[in-house]
Amino acid sequence: MITGSINPIRQATLPLSIQDETSGQFVDFNMVVDTGFSGDVQLPIDDIIRLNLPFVDRGYSQLADGRMAGSDVYGATVLWFGNSVLVNVIAAESPILLIGAKLLWGYVTHIEWQFGGRVSVEPIPRPEPE
16 A cells, blocks of 8 residues: 555645666655546656656647647656556646556545545455456
8 A cells, every 4th residue: 555645735645756767766756646637647847857767759638628738758667566667757847746547547546635634545456266
C-alpha cells in the first residue's frame, strides 16, 4: 500500500520516487492525485530538466475546457509498489505535480476527504484461480 494525505489546500497527495537519469538515484516528490488527468505523471519542466529525463515525443491532450494543447512527453522510471516502472511524463508550465489515472489503473484509491485525511492506493484484489 502507498499512503499519502490531504494537504491544507484540499488536494489528495501521494509520494512518488522518480529516478534521476544522471545519478541513477531516486528523488522523492509529493504528487497531487488527479483522476481527470488520463496520463501517468505530470511534472514542471524545471524538474524534468533537473532529473535529465529523456525526450520521448510531442503529445496532445484535451483540456478541461475542451481545448487541445500540445506538450512534450519525457520518459522516466518511478518506484511503484517496490518495482521500477517506466512511465510517460508530461511537461507542464504549472508548478503542480500530478499522478494521473494511467498510473492508478488497476489499483483501488481510497481518499478520506478531510484536512489531514488519509489517501491510500493498493492493488485491486484479484480472485484466486479455481
